[in-house]
Amino acid sequence: MLSLSCAALQPLIRNLDRYVALTPDDRAAIAALGDRSQVEKPAHTDIAREGERARVAHAVISGWACCYKDLPDGRRQILGFLLPGDVFDLNLDSLREQDCSVSALTRVRLAELLPSQVRALPDDHPRVWKALLLQQQANAAILREWLLNTGQRTAIERLAHLLIELFLRNRAIGLASREGLKFPITQSHLAEATGLTPVHVNRTVQALRRQDLIEYANGHLKILDLARLSDIALFDAKYLCVEEYQ
Amino acid sequence: MLSLSCAALQPLIRNLDRYVALTPDDRAAIAALGDRSQVEKPAHTDIAREGERARVAHAVISGWACCYKDLPDGRRQILGFLLPGDVFDLNLDSLREQDCSVSALTRVRLAELLPSQVRALPDDHPRVWKALLLQQQANAAILREWLLNTGQRTAIERLAHLLIELFLRNRAIGLASREGLKFPITQSHLAEATGLTPVHVNRTVQALRRQDLIEYANGHLKILDLARLSDIALFDAKYLCVEEYQ
DNA sequence: CGACACATTGAAATTGCTCAACACGAGTGG
DNA sequence: CCACTCGTGTTGAGCAATTTCAATGTGTCG
Numbered sequence: 288m289l290s291l292s293c294a295a296l297q298p299l300i301r302n303l304d305r306y307v308a309l310t311p312d313d314r315a316a317i318a319a320l321g322d323r324s325q326v327e328k329p330a331h332t333d334i335a336r337e338g339e340r341a342r343v344a345h346a347v348i349s350g351w352a353c354c355y356k357d358l359p360d361g362r363r364q365i366l367g368f369l370l371p372g373d374v375f376d377l378n379l380d381s382l383r384e385q386d387c388s389v390s391a392l393t394r395v396r397l398a399e400l401l402p403s404q405v406r407a408l409p410d411d412h413p414r415v416w417k418a419l420l421l422q423q424q425a426n427a428a429i430l431r432e433w434l435l436n437t438g439q440r441t442a443i444e445r446l447a448h449l450l451i452e453l454f455l456r457n458r459a460i461g462l463a464s465r466e467g468l469k470f471p472i473t474q475s476h477l478a479e480a481t482g483l484t485p486v487h488v489n490r491t492v493q494a495l496r497r498q499d500l501i502e503y504a505n506g507h508l509k510i511l512d513l514a515r516l517s518d519i520a521l522f523d524a525k526y527l528c529v530e531e532y533q
Numbered sequence: 534m535l536s537l538s539c540a541a542l543q544p545l546i547r548n549l550d551r552y553v554a555l556t557p558d559d560r561a562a563i564a565a566l567g568d569r570s571q572v573e574k575p576a577h578t579d580i581a582r583e584g585e586r587a588r589v590a591h592a593v594i595s596g597w598a599c600c601y602k603d604l605p606d607g608r609r610q611i612l613g614f615l616l617p618g619d620v621f622d623l624n625l626d627s628l629r630e631q632d633c634s635v636s637a638l639t640r641v642r643l644a645e646l647l648p649s650q651v652r653a654l655p656d657d658h659p660r661v662w663k664a665l666l667l668q669q670q671a672n673a674a675i676l677r678e679w680l681l682n683t684g685q686r687t688a689i690e691r692l693a694h695l696l697i698e699l700f701l702r703n704r705a706i707g708l709a710s711r712e713g714l715k716f717p718i719t720q721s722h723l724a725e726a727t728g729l730t731p732v733h734v735n736r737t738v739q740a741l742r743r744q745d746l747i748e749y750a751n752g753h754l755k756i757l758d759l760a761r762l763s764d765i766a767l768f769d770a771k772y773l774c775v776e777e778y779q
Numbered sequence: 780c781g782a783c784a785c786a787t788t789g790a791a792a793t794t795g796c797t798c799a800a801c802a803c804g805a806g807t808g809g
Numbered sequence: 810c811c812a813c814t815c816g817t818g819t820t821g822a823g824c825a826a827t828t829t830c831a832a833t834g835t836g837t838c839g
Contacts, residue, residue, distance in 0.1 A: 306626070359767060360767070364685045366677050366680055379667055379670060386771065409655065420625050420666070421625055421626055424625060424629075427673045428632045430676050431602060431633055431676065433680055434610060434680050435602045435612070437684045438610040438683045439604060439610045440604075440608075441795095474817075475816095482683065483796090484796055484797080485817090486819085487795055489819060490795090490819090687826080719784085719786090729828090730827070732787085732788090732827090732829080732830095733827055733828070735786065735788090736787090736788090738786095
């Protein structure tokens, strides 16, 4: 039983281990953290809504989610994708309202991290706590890169950049290989993430395909020429905490 | 002497007090924190460069700065403005390279927070530490709003939104009144912050002026009709930790 | 005065958007 | 099994927001 839930929390352990070298004790602490209560959300449902107060923090165990903001007239911006091992709603101040919503893109399994557990972390398992804070900082770095992306890059650069990021992040958690990755993201999602329209994303995707840079169909993405795609995207992997580039 | 530096650190104390109720002891701790070493940077110089490792953390005492990223071909995105009381380079992991540059927009006075001091904070002054972490989270919230801004809003909405944010943030630290605020930001800066061209910012500023929404000249900004400007910007102050709206 | 940074203007070019239609596959209910 | 719908992807044509290029104005400062 315990070993089973440990298996479920491997993505989180693996992810946090990128930021701080974890001891076996730390790993056990993380497993205990997410062991208590896990929930499953169906695809295309909201996990958290902007304006609510987060009851618990969440760690993604499996599946894809995204956080987003919307405008009163329906325009929507995806602010980031959440993959297995990512923690969100980690609120240091329980009174504060969430400033963005979170939605499940696929069926998502989540570990719920209770506030009492989280509060005990800095004292009881300082390395785990530090790793969580560093993951938050890494997320902020991704956010800054996204702002650069939508603010300055052209459509094809933006799209190329986003696809590379998602490829590398998936590869870093063992979910992508040379053969590509499961990619449950529609062109409309790409549009909402890049600030383009779905129609224009479509045409841009086709341009990438025509140049034999990617395959992207049936929920599957394959990067055919990472080097050339990186050139187009003006991609610099430093902002991702993914050492082994290429 | 001590009272003098205390005065210099008022912005930081006032800013952190927004996140956590500080005791007199906490305030003294903050004053001591920034007391050790202060530096002055001339306008239009870099304070930190992307790719470097931060030697110390910084708190802005007076003046404006911004952090930004640039692309190899010269395009540049401003990622946020730093005002008195804002802390940056607060690196939990001293090995990690900065992922963005910081530049002084005016002459800037900075307090240097030594790593040893910062490391002692969680144990010695947990409320101060928590306030610093909450400020970091608040900065991330601003970043998310900026991504929504550049990704989804039109030129006039974007500009209106940015101007309101800067007005409210300045007012929250006592640097803006009904009469407006010192605004050492050129139209080119606004362009780099919103992902527009300087020419288009110029035309959009003029549209705002024509509608009697703002005055903006000679390094001074005045919001003439905050309510109407907020409507245009689809502005919702919740993301800023500034309670007293209007 | 000259140099320089910043603001402003106009005209033409272009990127990306809007609108509208159609294709296609998966799932659903008759 | 078919008809239907729905979500997603694709295409075309016209349009609009924003960019580009190039020039001019304006104030400050040495």
